[in-house]
Amino acid sequence: MKEELIKKWLNNELTPEELEAFKKLDEYASLVKLSEKAKYFKSPGFDQEQHLEDIKSKTLSKPKASKYQYLKYGGAIAAVFLVGFILFKSISSANKITSIETLTAKTETINLPDQSKVNLNAKSQLSYDAEGWMNNKQLELDGEAYFDVEKGSKFTVNTPYAVVEVLGTKFNVKSRDYGFEVACYEGSVGVQRGKKSYTLQANNKLILKDEGMVLKQVHTDVPDWKTAKSVLKSQTLEKVLKEFQNYYDVEFYTSTVDIQRRYTGSFPHNDIEIALKSITLPLGLTYKIDDKNIFLSKK
Secondary structure (H helix, E strand, O other): HHHHHHHHHHOOOHHHHHHHHHHOOOOOHHHHHHHHHHHHHOOOOOHHHHHHHHHHHHOOOOOOOOOOOOHHOOHHHHHHHHHHHHHHHHHHOOOOOOEEEEEOOOEEEEEEEOOEEEEEOOOOOOEEEOOOOOOOEEEEEEEEEEOOHHHHHHHHOOOOOOOEEEOOOOOEEEEEOOOOEEEEEEEEEEEEEEEEEEEEEOEEEEEEEEOOOEEOOOOOOHHHHHHHHEEEEEEHHHHHHHHHHOOOOEEEEOOOOOOOEEEEEEEEEOOHHHHHHHHOOOEEEEEEEEEEEEEEEEE
């Protein structure tokens, strides 16, 4: 019954009575939250039912998107991952799913059943089947996390963008609505995106760009967020401000500035004034703080 309600909800086919029953599901709040994120992945002409079948048969077709369509409008392949992501988090009547969610500026350390550790970054969510872990070693990540995997242990991290397969390694996965990247600090990890597979060695990372996955080098021993700062290279101001909001509970007002301007630099997670100056000064901007509202303007 639960699975049928969820499928009808995904297809917008619920009757008024079924809608009331759907709202009473334990997973209702999480589903609505994930549905909001789906707007980043929708693309024109996407056949959701067909791609649900594709998920079940584990065959994914390569999206045909222009250079600038992926992050702005998504693409069919991202929608496929997202629907699968929603279904995993919701259709769990046979399993008791453990779900951990962090708030703004909060992090949490999770010990998995195989003694692997996960450091969950701010504004992130991690879900997995704790009771059935030995038979279902899969995690669902929405946000960012650093994994320290017990030697010899193997599991899979599913995100709306791609699947990350690991075996005894240290790595970081960032999967947010404004970007995706995987960084390997020890050992190696596999990344599966559609029909394309990548093997990532230590001190390298994969970043999803408009043109696809791009390989870069890693110059630190741990991800920057674990040292309470964000380091960004040639990112739009729009994405920089979204990153900022993971660590500071604020709203930005940017109607008088160009949020597509590129920014390269860093900001700390523990001092809002220094963080704002670190962003605005290089871009020739000023700011005004009014409670939790920040107004950006040109100098």
